[in-house]
Amino acid sequence: MIEAHLAKLRKRDDISAEEEDAIRGAISDTRRVGADQILCPRGKDLDFSTLLIDGWAARVRDLPNGQRQITELHVAGDFVDLHSFTLKRLDHEVAALTPCKVAIVPHERLRAITEQFPHLTRVYWFATNLDAAIHREWAVSLGRRSAKAAMAALFCELRIRLDIIGRVRDDSFDFPLTQERLADCLGMTPVHANRMLQDLRGAGLIALYSRKLQILNLKGLEEVAGFDPAYLYLERKAR
């Protein structure tokens, strides 16, 4: 059930059998949440974190004027609000983009991990730092990449992250976002997202139909994006 999570961790460091047991033991419960439901509310005091077992979720910031910015996408294996363990409350919502299955991990059990498993603590600390690295890359896209390049970069990132959890086949994977939500990731309007998508399709780089994304020319896509996966920290090291 937490295979994707373990795969993600073990991509970057060794996790001992004892640590794996500690992780499994930290889960108190499992839940299902419908699409468009709020997984983690903004602002409220939280006493547990949420591990995404299956489905897609997003960190969402709603603005006073009705606009929204998605600051990160989450897929199976991601601890969508591990940072709430030290922050105690979130500055954003986490929303389910599809029906999701999640595991609940009480903060008291995370706290116990920090008392008893220093290495596992560092591994989870690393995981939140990886989220921050993804945020920085998105800032680069939002600030300095053209709309087309930003979209290409997002697709390159997702291909790697999904590949780690075994959800990519021949550079193809499920991509359940509507164009409107894709636009919310990239800080543009849905209309413009649509046009950029057409550009990428027209250039023979991708195909995206019925929520399946196929990368037809990975090298070309990475070139358009100016993509460098260094920020995903794909090397296995003692943390």
Added chain:
Amino acid sequence: MIEAHLAKLRKRDDISAEEEDAIRGAISDTRRVGADQILCPRGKDLDFSTLLIDGWAARVRDLPNGQRQITELHVAGDFVDLHSFTLKRLDHEVAALTPCKVAIVPHERLRAITEQFPHLTRVYWFATNLDAAIHREWAVSLGRRSAKAAMAALFCELRIRLDIIGRVRDDSFDFPLTQERLADCLGMTPVHANRMLQDLRGAGLIALYSRKLQILNLKGLEEVAGFDPAYLYLERKAR
């Protein structure tokens, strides 16, 4: 010497005398770095982290085409690359914007803290999560705020962060960035940054001359920005 750092930590949680000693003991060395020098290189394996004692620094991502995006500004008291402790290398540079004084903290001593001081570990984990929250807010600015609002939001953020370390007087503080670097924070061109600055000045919201920023109408500035300081986690809580 690390008063600013302690003030920042104690704004969000209690730090015991013993923990304070551990922090002081973790510093191996102190250095001075000139303006425009690189404090922390990108990509290289690092075995120490850098605590900013005095001066301004920035996390910088350089793009192939010569553009740059600053993803966070750092002021005295900030651990500019605490995240390198678990990441082992950085996906960005940290550059000195002014002459800086820094303290060096070897990763082995941080590791010892994670083995011996679980609470202090959580406090530092929190600190990196706070950086991530700032990244998210910048993503909102870059993606969804107008150029003028984004600039206003940055000034609002800096006022609070600098106030925590006692560097604000009557809503005025040193602001040593050139307009070009300000533009690099906001993902715009220097010319446009200049015009937006004029807008804010013209509206009587701020004055910025000879590297001093004075906020003349804080309420108005916050309104223009749509500013909500929730993401700065200004409440003191057991982490």
Added chain:
DNA sequence: CGCGGTGTTGAGACCTGTCAAGACGTGTGG
């Protein structure tokens, strides 16, 4: 006094947003 970095201003081009209409596709109910 001259120089280089920085700040300011203008005109025009370009990218992206806005508004609006229509196409497509899927599920529902008659």
Added chain:
DNA sequence: CCACACGTCTTGACAGGTCTCAACACCGCG
């Protein structure tokens, strides 16, 4: 089985925000 409704995708025309290029002003410093 068809008609319809709704969400989503697509397209066009135009507006507006931001960028580009260029020139000039300002200022601290050697």
